[in-house]
Amino acid sequence: MEHATESEAADHGETIYPDSAYGSSAMDTDTEESQTQSSITLTYDEELIHKTILVGDSGVGKTSLLVQFDQGKFIPGSFSATVGIGFTNKVVSVDNMKVKLQIWDTAGQERFRSVTHAYYRDAQALLLLYDITRKSSFDNIRAWLTEIHEYAQKDVVIMLLGNKSDMAAERVIKHEEGQKLAKEYGVPFMETSAKTGLNVELAFHAIARELTQRAASQPHEPKFQIHDYIESQKQKSSCCGGLM
Numbered sequence: 663m664e665h666a667t668e669s670e671a672a673d674h675g676e677t678i679y680p681d682s683a684y685g686s687s688a689m690d691t692d693t694e695e696s697q698t699q700s701s702i703t704l705t706y707d708e709e710l711i712h713k714t715i716l717v718g719d720s721g722v723g724k725t726s727l728l729v730q731f732d733q734g735k736f737i738p739g740s741f742s743a744t745v746g747i748g749f750t751n752k753v754v755s756v757d758n759m760k761v762k763l764q765i766w767d768t769a770g771q772e773r774f775r776s777v778t779h780a781y782y783r784d785a786q787a788l789l790l791l792y793d794i795t796r797k798s799s800f801d802n803i804r805a806w807l808t809e810i811h812e813y814a815q816k817d818v819v820i821m822l823l824g825n826k827s828d829m830a831a832e833r834v835i836k837h838e839e840g841q842k843l844a845k846e847y848g849v850p851f852m853e854t855s856a857k858t859g860l861n862v863e864l865a866f867h868a869i870a871r872e873l874t875q876r877a878a879s880q881p882h883e884p885k886f887q888i889h890d891y892i893e894s895q896k897q898k899s900s901c902c903g904g905l906m
């Protein structure tokens with residue numbers, strides 16, 4: 663099994679999340695409005711912690727998407743590949759309930775694959791990203807899905823995201839291609855931009871809502887329809903802003 667060391671990270675000029683593979687992380691910011699770990703202790707129900715993992719090829723924008731969701735900003739400039747794995751906690755509201763998303767950001771590079779596989783089985787949701795300007799990242803989605811089916815829980819919620827939608831001039835993967843692939847695998851799909859923030863909140867809120875409804879619903883109750891929710895919220899946000 664490959665392990666990332668700090669000296670290895672320094673050699674490659676990469677970002678490392680110290681000790682994150684063993685349960686703590688430099689990225690553990692535990693925020694709704696950047697709350698600290700201690701201030702949040704009593705504000706959420708322990709049962710409503712949902713583990714979500716970001717996966718996809720190196721450079722598709724996983725870290726950037728998480729930073730945009732957590733801090734509402736995009737840091738342009740040189741690309742610093744993730745080493746190993748790190749997590750960020752973020753509290754979101756679902757129907758007036760506080761729900762904590764523990765979001766694991768994985769390294770897309772092949773050499774860290776065995777490290778990240780170990781985290782799949784605890785994940786309740788998985789955001790699978792490709793870059794709309796890089797065909798290879800889209801072509802690799804099938805291989806990612808094969809891995810996911812091998813290592814993750816059977817009922818894991820998967821969402822396909824075509825990131826970097828702001829880069830219209832460099833686009834090589836059409837929106838419809840992403841939609842078609844997602845349909846083939848029966849997973850929800852949307853295009854996102856970690857730069858402009860397009861659909862970033864929506865992606866994470868849809869996951870939070872789906873997992874919360876699953877946790878709370880009775881067998882006879884109608885199931886939450888994540889596809890319908892995403893479509894309705896896309897329409898709302900293009901007209902009025904804000905998530906319901």
Ligand SMILES: Nc1nc2c(ncn2[C@@H]2O[C@H](COP(=O)(O)OP(=O)(O)OP(=O)(O)O)[C@@H](O)[C@H]2O)c(=O)[nH]1
Pocket residue numbers: 718719720721722723724725726727737738739740741742743744745768769770771825826827828829854855856857858
């Ligand atoms: N224009 C644009 N650039 C983006 C977007 N998302 C990420 N980038 C850029 O793409 C590069 C890679 O982004 P990262 O977030 O580091 O990619 P990653 O998937 O976390 O990469 P690994 O850590 O190696 O797995 C960086 O230079 C980002 O600034 C986006 O939505 N739009």
